[in-house]
Amino acid sequence: MWDYTDKVKEHFLNPRNVGVIEDANGVGEVGSIACGDALKLTLKVDDNNRITDAGFQTFGCASAIASSSALTEMVKGLTLDEASEITNDDIAEFLGGLPREKIHCSVMGREALEKAIRDYRGEGEKEIDGEIVCECFGVTDKEIETIVKENGLTRVEDVTNYIKAGGGCGKCHEGIEGILRAHWGEEPPPMKKPAYMTNLQKIKLIEETLEREIQPSLKQDGGNIELVDVDGDRVMVKLLGTCSSCSLSQVTLKDYVEKKLRELVSGDLTVEEVS
Amino acid sequence: MNITYLDNNATTRTAPEVVEKMLPFYTEYYGNPSSMYGFAGYVAKKLAEARIKTAQLIGASAEEIVFTSCGTESDSTAIYAALQSYPHKKHILTTRVEHPAVKSLCEHLSAKKGYRVTFVPVDGKGFLDLDYLYDHITDDTAIVSVMWANNETGVIFPVEDIARVVKKRGAVFHTDAVQAVGKIPMNLADTDIDMLSLSGHKLHAPKGAGALYIRKGTKFAPFLIGGHQEKGRRGGTENTASIVGLGKACELAGERIEEENTRVRALRDKLETEILKQVPHTVINGDIHNRLPNTTSIGFEYVEGESILLMLNELGICASSGSACTSGSLEPSHVLRALGVPFTIAHGSIRFSLSVYNSDADIDFVIEQLPPIIEKLRMISPFRAQENQT
Numbered sequence: 285m286w287d288y289t290d291k292v293k294e295h296f297l298n299p300r301n302v303g304v305i306e307d308a309n310g311v312g313e314v315g316s317i318a319c320g321d322a323l324k325l326t327l328k329v330d331d332n333n334r335i336t337d338a339g340f341q342t343f344g345c346a347s348a349i350a351s352s353s354a355l356t357e358m359v360k361g362l363t364l365d366e367a368s369e370i371t372n373d374d375i376a377e378f379l380g381g382l383p384r385e386k387i388h389c390s391v392m393g394r395e396a397l398e399k400a401i402r403d404y405r406g407e408g409e410k411e412i413d414g415e416i417v418c419e420c421f422g423v424t425d426k427e428i429e430t431i432v433k434e435n436g437l438t439r440v441e442d443v444t445n446y447i448k449a450g451g452g453c454g455k456c457h458e459g460i461e462g463i464l465r466a467h468w469g470e471e472p473p474p475m476k477k478p479a480y481m482t483n484l485q486k487i488k489l490i491e492e493t494l495e496r497e498i499q500p501s502l503k504q505d506g507g508n509i510e511l512v513d514v515d516g517d518r519v520m521v522k523l524l525g526t527c528s529s530c531s532l533s534q535v536t537l538k539d540y541v542e543k544k545l546r547e548l549v550s551g552d553l554t555v556e557e558v559s
Numbered sequence: 560m561n562i563t564y565l566d567n568n569a570t571t572r573t574a575p576e577v578v579e580k581m582l583p584f585y586t587e588y589y590g591n592p593s594s595m596y597g598f599a600g601y602v603a604k605k606l607a608e609a610r611i612k613t614a615q616l617i618g619a620s621a622e623e624i625v626f627t628s629c630g631t632e633s634d635s636t637a638i639y640a641a642l643q644s645y646p647h648k649k650h651i652l653t654t655r656v657e658h659p660a661v662k663s664l665c666e667h668l669s670a671k672k673g674y675r676v677t678f679v680p681v682d683g684k685g686f687l688d689l690d691y692l693y694d695h696i697t698d699d700t701a702i703v704s705v706m707w708a709n710n711e712t713g714v715i716f717p718v719e720d721i722a723r724v725v726k727k728r729g730a731v732f733h734t735d736a737v738q739a740v741g742k743i744p745m746n747l748a749d750t751d752i753d754m755l756s757l758s759g760h761k762l763h764a765p766k767g768a769g770a771l772y773i774r775k776g777t778k779f780a781p782f783l784i785g786g787h788q789e790k791g792r793r794g795g796t797e798n799t800a801s802i803v804g805l806g807k808a809c810e811l812a813g814e815r816i817e818e819e820n821t822r823v824r825a826l827r828d829k830l831e832t833e834i835l836k837q838v839p840h841t842v843i844n845g846d847i848h849n850r851l852p853n854t855t856s857i858g859f860e861y862v863e864g865e866s867i868l869l870m871l872n873e874l875g876i877c878a879s880s881g882s883a884c885t886s887g888s889l890e891p892s893h894v895l896r897a898l899g900v901p902f903t904i905a906h907g908s909i910r911f912s913l914s915v916y917n918s919d920a921d922i923d924f925v926i927e928q929l930p931p932i933i934e935k936l937r938m939i940s941p942f943r944a945q946e947n948q949t
Contacts, residue, residue: 286865296869297602316941318902320863341941345865349939470773493666 287484288346289380295350300357305339312399314392319421319448321348321389325355325396327403333364340396347379347386354378364401370394372446373480376510381482387445390432417459420452428463438464486549487514494521495550498541502527509541517552519545524558533557560875563921565875567761568710568738568854568912569879573804580807581765584800588628592797593788602799606852609806613770616809617736617755625771625792630737630758631660631850633771634704636782636793637754638664641702641731642674644778648701654687654716655897660756661704661735662893675699677696683899685714685845693724705756707739711894711910712845713854715743722751728787731777736862737761741812742819742851753777759801764808765912768801815915823913824852826922830911832856833926838933844900853913856895858904862936867909870932876925879910903942 288296308326313323322345328337338356342349353376359367372390376382382390414426425471431437440460444451450460451520481489494511500507507527512520521541527533534557542555564572589601592606610621627633638651638661653665655678669676679692687705696703703725707716718734725732733754739745741762747755754777759768773779773792785794834857835841844856859867864880871878891905900908911925 293869296866297873299939313941317861320902320906322941341939343861343940343942346869348863351868397561434736 286383286386288350288383289482289484291378291380292347292350292382295353295379296346296459298347299340299353301337301339301353302341303339304341305337305432308339310400310404312401312403313395314395314399317343318346323348323352323391323392323396325352325393325400327359327400327404329364335359335362335364335367344389344392345386347382348389351375351381351382351389352396355397359397364404368401370397370460377480381485382479384442384445386554388448391447397447417463418449418452418456420456421448425450425459425463428460429467429543432467438468440464441467441493441504460551481550489549490514490519490553493545497548498544501535501540512558517550517554519553519555519559521555523557563874563876563924565911565913565917565921565925566879568713568878568910571763571914572916573765574808574811576811577764577804577807581660581800584669584803588799592617592799593786599789605803605806606797606799609802609809612759612806613809614772615811616623617740617757617772618748619772620748620775621792622790623747623772623775625773625789626805627769627771627793627799628767628798629769630735630761631769632782633756633769634658634660634733634735635715636663636771637733638668638702638704638754638783640754640773640779641733643780645701645731648699648730649673650677650697650699650701651701652677652679652692652695652700654679654692655703656681656685656703656709656711656894657706658710658735658737660737661706664827667702679705681714681897685709685712685894685898686849686850687716687721690719692721696725696728696730698729700728702731702733704733704735706735707734707896708743708851709845710738711892712856712898713851713912714845715739715849715851715868718752719750720945722753738851738854741809741816742853744816747772747774759805759808759934762808762812764805765801767798768805770805772886794922816924818915820852823915825918826917826919827853827911827913828857828873830913830922830925831857834929836928837930839847841933842904844895844898844904856908856910856911858895859909859933860903861940861942862933864906864907864909866936867907867929867932870936871925871929874924874928876928877910878906927944 287546305326305328307328309329310327312325321356324341326339327335330336331504338359338529340352342352358370358378358420372394375390375393416422417425417428427447428443435446437443440457443449450457485522491511494509499508506525508524510522510524512522523533537555545553546554572710588602590602592599592603614621614624626854627636633652651665651674653661665676668674672873677695680688705716705718705720705721722732731753734752735756737756737758738761740757753774756774757770781792783794788794788797831843840860842858868880869877895905895908
């Protein structure tokens, strides 16, 4: 069962603006049945370049339908310039967050919007830039590079979550890894703090950060740390091994653990030790 | 909300009679069946009874049954046992539609352990290409593993015939019968099947108990090495309560196998017929005749499976989909793709799997609720226009 927010569920069960705007003057279509999802966005733009109406048709999972519905609500009333500022993150945030595996649904929304705006402006189809890397979903190296750069992605899995590349037969995983290496060099970059998180995502990221960043260095000194609970922004932990008897443990806790968590998860976190 | 449970190929309700038999083994009879005193001897005696009941359901003898923790453990044990027993043989033959318990293991053995694996294709109805299978058995083939019935489509494979040929050609034959046991009458004594996997929680026993049938005389090596439990064939203290539950569930399954093939089959047929009648552009995946009595895989064109499942979920109806979106991967089910089911249908396929606990009311409820859901999603879908043209 996917961990959808109430807002995603609500937009899925009661989607807004379903259908095609009859006198639309901006149309954007992305995806296909083979891909597993597709979106047709129709916009009505007035003489002042303001979007007065938006409609959508979507084939896809719950989050694809909810993302499309959210997108139409977001763009109505905006000028084209304002609308073109909308990112996939904005769509996800409007819905209270999306599961990582579903981020491509919000990316599909942004792509359709971009296409519809280009269509209205008479700019025609964007030329395919670069070479196809993922043949299953027709994703080019340039597109992968852009998404990696914009979102600080470090793993093939993340690239798949964002633009599907690599989610089919898997033959292009090496190619995607090559692009990641070319961008980041051999060293993987430090973890990046996401812009918005649901509670569950936050807890998961705290766990991940403890595991990946903090535990290894404590273990080098014969210590360890365990997550006990998270209450809002209070992170309760237990120090183990040599850490539990170390006179400097409070320093470790505040100057190292808390600092690291604030840097990688959220600036509002406080860390406290519980027994 | 009332739950309408139609996902019995995923797991089943633990039968109340089974739970009742199990409880004392959590409270009163907690002894270790390997211990010497009488208090534990009672537990050992009940394990022996469970072994007999499990063997009876599949027409085997009790000493041919090894209890495991699940179907996956049984499958891994069987395949590794054959590879270890015939170390000079480096080829495995299996099918393209196996459950991940066999498929992923074979892929792992091929990618990391230097085995050659041949995956036998199926046709559009889900039938195995038997000529292809027989053509690919060689002197180097250690084991042939073919499921008895497919979990997604319910299509049944002629494993008894295949076992006969495999035996003549000198390889070990294993079948993952997790979906078939309790639904298809079987008498292993009359077959050439060397090993068979079954899983408790697919037949109203609890999760955490499975069994591997190992024909007397089959070369074997344990997967879990440890104590002398299961006559040295599987180390580890027995999951006594669950095994006692499995025994009771097997006894019940034997009594209910006819009901599965009459009443449950009729319910399944009714569901399928009515949905096909009411919803246009809808197909059944896999052969409709040679199939488990409880399973139907229905493909709805132009809509996506996860959306259907979530709308059903709002009504308390539990089913599963062959769609990619529910599994985290982006490719639709490998089974439906192996059948050549087009993407347009594979993405919108829903599996309903029934059990003896389903009633007419359950089926009537789905027949009433499902068509408007498909209609609603097709209204949202951009491919709706194409549908109207056809």
